[in-house]
Amino acid sequence: MALYLIGIGLIDEKDITLRGLELVKKASKAYLESYTSLLQCSKDDLEKLYGKEVILADRDLVEKEADKILDEAASSDVAFLVIGDPMSATTHLDLQTRAIERGVVVEVVHNASVMTAVGVVGLELYKFGKTTSIVFPQEGWDVQSHYDVVKENLARGLHTLCLLDIKVKEPSKDSLKKGADQQFEAARFMTVNQAVESLLSIEKKRGEEVFTDETLCIGCARIGASDMRVKSGTAKELLEMDFGGPLHSLIVPGKLHFMEEEALKRWK
């Protein structure tokens, strides 16, 4: 009787650990958190490997029906699968805290996260400052926090990893207006190009020379996958590049060590 928070890694069904697989196999129920990341395999692939049904858990289910999941975990073994590492998103920290408060045993199985896998581009993880996220522009919201994070990190010579927005199963504007049965918009994944645009548009407003056309950036797509694409170049150059399918992320490097400079050459 426990809640197993199991990271399943970054790419496909083979990225689960032996420990994780053992636990999901013995669990009576398996949920997959499906709104903060994306795998490159299907639900079928996972079910075939695990030998059981995988229930997709969207934001609604996780946030509103957490009590139901915790009830189940109080009387049986429940696996809650998370893409990447289970401890890298607020929702799962919350689920963990609530479980512990209710006396439900929680076991965490860690796995790769983009926050460390990003080291594959050749930058030292030690030299990254605070991570930030970039969200899709929304009417009436003028989010600039990612620009500030880049600015503060650069002032300390640190690299910034920008994680890019994912919109899955968001209610459409029309359905919110009408209060009708909810209609959902198609899933959207922010591209490197859109992330660069976002930073440039804030630069245009603020003019602080933090992120200009000439700023060196590294665009990354599908980190860890065999079709990973990484490109370094100026912001202006990256705007024109095609990184292919999701997930994308953007790095704004700080001061480069010569070994880092050397490593980055391969992405030119």
Next chain:
Amino acid sequence: MALYLIGIGLIDEKDITLRGLELVKKASKAYLESYTSLLQCSKDDLEKLYGKEVILADRDLVEKEADKILDEAASSDVAFLVIGDPMSATTHLDLQTRAIERGVVVEVVHNASVMTAVGVVGLELYKFGKTTSIVFPQEGWDVQSHYDVVKENLARGLHTLCLLDIKVKEPSKDSLKKGADQQFEAARFMTVNQAVESLLSIEKKRGEEVFTDETLCIGCARIGASDMRVKSGTAKELLEMDFGGPLHSLIVPGKLHFMEEEALKRWK
């Protein structure tokens, strides 16, 4: 014919991913980097699972004989196993860069790293600033950079993860002096207590009120393992606590969100 840089996770032989296991099984040779981290299983456990010999690679072998490993990888499949994620230490970045420069195919299999697994204590990874390391005091060296990192992170309200020193197979002072056949000192792993002492001793010299007896800290040992131990308290309190065997790490939290405060209560 490739070099597989394979992360094997944080605890024991079961933390390898299915993808990683597949590759190490098919490799003709398997090295294990054995000087930047520590597993809680034996070399035997790994060999039994992999069905092959595991060659321990100390700093000397990796740094001086990298060419030999790369030669092998140019003509056969070589697995280079790394505890945690393979991209989290400088040495491996360097090996990767050299391999690519020589035209050796490199495949990276990511895994959990303490840098993200640390989220298990209930702090948001988004709110960590630059990571730092704390090294054992050495005669003639007055390292204070970790104090500065904590100071800068705190000024921005950010948490600091301090990774603690590991000394494995270091030549003893006597053998360096005499230029004799090298004698090696016993392995040493820095404890939470020693890390707190290090920061307090710098505070004593500098008096900047960055890290005092009353500073809230979180000491962590064996993150991710079933016998993980996490304790929060003031620096003074942590000095007296016993965290058991290695590896330890220390977190100096910045500004806490109420959800983080809530989560930390369980480590009091």
